[in-house]
Amino acid sequence: MNVMLFGPELYYLGAALVFFFLTLKRKPEPKADYQIAMALGLGGLLVTGLCLCQHGELFFKAYRVDLFSQIFKFALALGFFLVLTICHNLPQIAERDQAEFYLFLTTTTIGMMLLVSSVELLTIYVALELSSYSLYILVPLRRGDGIDVEAGIKYLLIGAVSSGVMLFGLSYLFGATGSTYLADILPKLPQLASSPIGLLGLLLALAGFFFKLSVFPFHFWAPDVYQGAANQVTTFIATASKAAAVALLLRLAILGAGYGYSFTKALVILSIISMTLGNLVAIIQRDFKRLLAYSSIAHAGYFLIGILTLKEAGYIAAIYYALAYLVMNFTVFMVINEVAKDGRDLKIQELAGLWRRSPLLSLSLIVGLFALAGVPPSIGFTGKLLLFTSAMSQGYFWLVLIGAVNGTISLYYYLRVIYCSYFTDDPNLGPITISTPIRFLNYALIAIVLGFGVFPDRIVELAKAAVKTVL
Amino acid sequence: MLISPLMGLMVLLLLKEEQKFLIRAVSLVAAGISLGLAIFVFVAYDKSLGGLQFVEKYEMVKTFGIAYHVGVEGLNAPMLLLTGIVIFTGVLTMWELETRTKEFFIWILALVTGVFGVFMSYDMFMFFLFYEIAVVPMYILILVWGSTRKEYAAMKLTLYLMAGSGFIIPGILMLYAASGLNTFNMLALHGVHFSPWVQKAAFLLLFLGFGVLAAVWPFHTWSPVGHVAAPTAVSMLHAGVLMKLGSFAVLRVAMYLCPEGFHYWAQLMALLATVGIVYGVFVGLAQTDLKYVIGYSSVSHMGIVCLGLATGTVDGLNGSVFQMFAHGIMTALFFSSVGYIYDRTHTRDIHELGGFSKIMPVASAFFITAALCGAGVPGMASFWAELLVFIATVKVFPINGLLAIAALVVGALFALRVVQTTFFNTPNPKFEHFEDVSPFLGLPRMMLIATLVFFGIFPQTMVGMIKTAVIPFLQGM
Amino acid sequence: MLVFNHLETYLYLALVLFAIGLYGVLARRSLIAILISVELILNAASINFMAFNRFLAPHPAVGQVITLFIMAVAAAEAAIALSIIVAVYRKLKSINIEHATELRG
């Protein structure tokens, strides 16, 4: 067995081991922990990058390594690393828990990495649970006055029910096809076209990923968890875990291709409701993270647009947008994290005077939010347009129209945030000092968001190559 | 041409907020270079050859058929010139800006980059990308440097325009998808014969979407509010150039790609345009804020543009494009004068300003010139434009044409009422100590007037240029 | 045919168990009771797998393996859930889910 094939997973397993040993230390040393974590994160990024072009199958074909999975693994590693960069102070996590924090962050990353490579239903399920459980633990790790555990328990409850439903759906799929391997299931599904079990089993099975992606109606956890969890954890949930969910949905949705219209129609409906609901409710939010939660619900709808086309163009767009979403959403969260140094939940009003307090952060915020809103020249815009293009090519006119109108609605609340940060001022608030690495991070993020927005070709070609391995 | 504002923008990013003079100078140079290039293109364009010249092409995303594809032809050369002039004068106009100077010029250069991009792009994707780039900075520009209900105005304007984009995207993508060519290249798409249904739907979407930016009635209400709130140079750019983006896009994308759709909806276009023309002047009559007045006059004048487009004749299109140009310059002049006055007096109420021309004869003269131009006085560029449009309209839509012509009387009343109340009459003693426009600040306004008069006296320079594109354009339909 | 040799018997049974579990999740206030209900749901899925395994699957070991894994996952889930429930009790002084109402909107 080629170690390189399983390289990233092994590396992170090792990292988890390192963190595990760190948890055993009697005296917590957050600074040292952080430095180790950063080093490991950077190393992980390197390893994942090196393994980018691997392809092969492992574990009796339960595990497939291809460009598609490796791209998402890289995205996960990137997300992991990025989240680590804003962990230089973890005010909301008790000092002695910080090593555990890194540990669970690593394990959830491992879970997601396994997830994106899995091509077997049970592996998918277990990997999903691994990543979820780590997150369930991470959410109530926060030092809080109750909303942390409240968020944790709600997350867990909704997650448990979703995964129960998913498992039930998987059992039907298993029953209908007699196999848990996607490769075996796929050819058998057309034979089931006359009976509803394949379609509905698939729909039930998708529930778990809808939950991860916070698609309506599995979205209820998102606002609470975003608000209740520590900022860094929220960041991870909002960035990396979405990418993993998108990856899996792309893999699974292919199964629905045989069902044609009725399957996609269900997705179209969910997509439309997701984006409309997310955007409408986001309008009235006051808490910034909660607002972003609703925005993520809306974005789940956008992801679905690409997925439900079940065509190459749509998949390319979805991959592109998933990567884009990771970066642009992270940009915003980074700003939150830097502004709320003490780890509090940031109200939108508290952004007042950001342009004065830290022009760079305010610029990042604008870039990030405009990207989320789909304003050019940003990856958000390009991604959204690619999504719409692919959907339109399949004739989903109304979907595109509603999506485009939704873009307008979303702009409203993003602009409100920008308004607060740019045009209101609170003289009581002093300037925000940002460290040099964060400063460079800012520049890099802005450059990525704008640069790949204008020149998306490389990413698109990469995604195209990746999609070829899935379809 | 795209590069120069971008370069300026980059340099500005590096400068410190304190180096105000340098910031201004850099912006001015950037704007000056674009203006120079615009003039160069306008002059160097080979009219006898026609067609697309100065083409640059570069594949962006092969998978989706997106390419950076720019060029100049008779339709956009005037628009480029317009943009060049307005940005140059706009930068000069805002020379005295003190608050957050750097950011201001950054955003305004970003906006201009977008505008140039829209006018030159022959790829729908890039077209739309630049379109949005041109629209969005408005929000920030209005919000930070604006006045009078700026939050409301900025939000309204941005959302309204974005809602327009919400129609444009499906429209564009519809054509993209229906063509099956997997390309956004407009020239290529032009060759496709879309089914009538697609054409009708796409045209309607595009017309409504772009119409919002062109302030087509009844989607115009953002425009007066936005103009009122915006700072001077932004008003200039916005009314002068940005609104043209809308009408230009209707021409460039909607009419170019969906000729049948256009013929189907032409009646509607003409109707909306006519209503806009009549409506604009009447509502403008009741306004007391100078910028509101101008805002509504813009609605009316953009109605003329739209009416010209609706005719679908060579004369109409000539007039329409000419009117875009003329109105752009004229409105820029309007706003720069008003801005100057407002900066000094902090009021735009026409009654309060009464008799202003005694205090600032030169500033007033600028405004009056613009007002006369707005009233369609011969010798100014807009006269010719309106003339062409009206003649063309009467032939195609007699009733609309007559109504629009009749609205001219009210238009004259409208312009003169403002001029009279604001500048004539007894001066308000409150403002007597103000000094008149200094020659330096007068320069941009003089440039604008000179442009207006030049094309008023030699309309052929412009019409001849536009014609080179319009005739093949219509033949292609 | 005997009733216990019917696939459908087991499927309907699992369904009933699933529905009961779901009802419990939706209706109970105590977090622990909800957890119990979730276990019922998982068991329902297990029955399904086992039934398919028994009557349909080409490799009869697969379903059993899956069921084993489900048990392990359920155990893990129970451990985490219970620890969170304990934490909830510590912070909120109650394990009634209806008392956790800070987050809304």
Next chain:
Amino acid sequence: MNFLGSFLTPQGVATAAFFMVVGMTIVGALIAVAARNIFHNVLGLVLALIGVAGLFLYLNSPFVALMEILIYVGAICIAICFAIMLSEPMYLPRPPRKLTKILGAAAGAGLIFVFLFLLTKKTTWVPAAQRSTDWSVTTIGHYLLTNYALIFEVVSLLLLVAMLGAIVIARGGRGSS
């Protein structure tokens, strides 16, 4: 005699036992969700799980049935009992049930039930063309170490995470109080 005899046939006994197991499962489940006393719930769960284990026996899987009892009844239910004791005191007065909530829950569960019932009913279940008849524990072990080796490892990681997580969360609680 004949009548009785018909019950006493092996099939009859098996059927009767099956109904008993089914009854245990369903009644246990009902107790688990319906009883107001939390301990009764746990006991109901135990009952239901034993029933399920019985079902597994009927499904030719004694090993899994054994594991079911070991893991669920032996581990999970005990853990739940500990949690009950660690959390809310039993003697606290409980608020009365809300009818609307119960009705809503019943409606939700009922609707899902109807949906899945119809689904199951409409489906024609087709057995695999070729079926292996190997039910032995050996095969299970074989599968665990070949096809499902990865899951096996992952599950171990999962359990580790769960343990550590439980410790961390519980420890944090203790520290703060």
Next chain:
Amino acid sequence: MGSCDPIFLSCFLIVALPLLSFAVIMIFTWRRHKLSLSISLTCSTIPLILAWSLFYKLHNAVTLAKPIITQVNWLVSDAVIVPFGFLLDPVSLLMLCIVATIAWLIQIYSIGYMEGDPGFARFYADLSLFGMSMLSLVSASGMLQLFISWELVGLASYLLIGFWYEKFSASEAGKKAFVVTRFGDIGFFMGLVFLTFFMKDLNIPGLGIFDINGAALTHKLSEAQVTLCALLIFCGVAGKSAQFPIHVWLPDAMEGPTPVSALLHSATMVAAGIYLITRLFPLFAASATAMSVVLVISTITLLLSSTIGMVAKDIKQVWAYSTVSQLGFMAMGLSAAALGGSTLFAGYYHLTTHAAFKALLFLCAGVFIHHFGTNDFFVMSKDGGRKLMIPMVTVTIGALALAGIFPFAGFFSKEAIMAQLWHLPNKLWVGLGLFGAFLTAYYTFRVIFVMLFPRKDDNPVWKEYYVREPGGHGHGAHDDDHDGHNGNHGVPWVMAFPLIVLAAFACVLGFMQTGLEKFLLGESHPHEMNYLLLVLAVGSALSGIGLAWLDWGSPAAKWQGFIRKVPVLENFFIQKWYMDHFWRWFLNTVIYGTFSRIFTYNDRRVVDGGVDAVAFSTIGSGRLLSFLQTAFVQLNLLFMVLVLAGVGLYLLMGR
């Protein structure tokens, strides 16, 4: 016909030089009065010389049928081709000379009149602009160029009337003039557009190119089409030439400096309308209906303005109304000629003579106003108006000419018009014409007599008439400011000189009737004198003068107009037939009050309100939907389950 054509070149210079002067003064020298003056004078003298030299060079070469057209393309769109060029035929040549001359004279005159005014340079700039547009108007080769110049004339008049812009009434008057004439112009423009529209079958390439006389076209259009076009174009004429009911701007336009009044209301701007009818005479003549309308309107105009003139106290107002009435006269003459199948000569001839004597009258009035600082001729009379010899003599000459007394110019031209009216089958018209002549003589000499024969200082009539309001009517107050400069020096020569020249014209022009006719029409019809008409006309004029003498002149006169006997009528006339009221009502109630308000309301409430409502309902629906996110997780779960089951059931049923 390149631009090197000498005729084109000279015409071009005639037009371009004043424009140049306008531009130069406005941009560069507007702070330097003397320099501006010299520029402007140069730029009006050269055209004057050029115009006359053209006249001498070409007066034998051109006829109405064979004009010289010299033009270049100005704008070439598709169907619209606008040439820029000049059409020289007798009509335009003569008019060119008249305009150039009067413009020049007025520039000379203004040196004195405007001396010391802070806007001196601007005034000259505006005058130049006006001169340019007027010259371009009369010599335009295409209808569109004519229209453009026509508009520019309106613009220049706006600037000139509102010259003293800080005075509300002045700027108001300027606005009124512009808007009202614009109102007419729109009709004109529509008429032009319709002409091209109707003639598109003829493959006429553009608006401008068609023969300005339109003669060739008329028979190709149907009667109704011609009527429509003619009437629409007449709207423009009515606006510029102050015909009823849009004459109201003209009397108000007296707010401008007096030279402007002279310029505008004698020779040039108002004449433009009549000139247009002459230009398009064949077109108009082709439609009897249109001409009848013109006849009726011009007659109403004549009577209306004459009656108002009878009661005005402001000398410029009197002259203004007299202008209106004379314009009505001209239009009557032209329309009668058209109806009677005659030529355009009579009206055009009256235009020529009128230009001379009305300019004279205004300039004289200007001298008085300048001298006494008031517009009220009663006040002038008391303050010794008759001591100013030159203006008093010239004004009398002008008045005699206006009244149509032999041997002054007015006599001949009026006679020609009467002759045209006489030929109409319905004698009512000639009767009304005579009545108009009578009134004209009456109100003219009312002024003259009051000025010439003031009462003694202690006469009780002064109580009524000597009202010297501070800052009162007209520009008294303004001119007071610089009375000191030349108040007691008599009349400066720059002002006297134009008076004398014009007086000479007023005397001489009458005897050139035959020559002019020959020049214009190429042949001269032998006049058979209609002695009855002659007697009637002279009689009505003389009786007018006589009545004026009885009412105002004779030592026994009570200084009460005969109209005083019918107070209702007098009031009606004093209120100017309530036409101003009507228009004010129209503007305030209909335009501002109704349309503007309704539209504004609609804009605020319906259109904008609709948009806001959409926005608010969006936010509202967000608020509403946010209730989905209850704090009770089980409710959310229930919702989730229900949706799931719903979607499942839907898909199940669908299959």
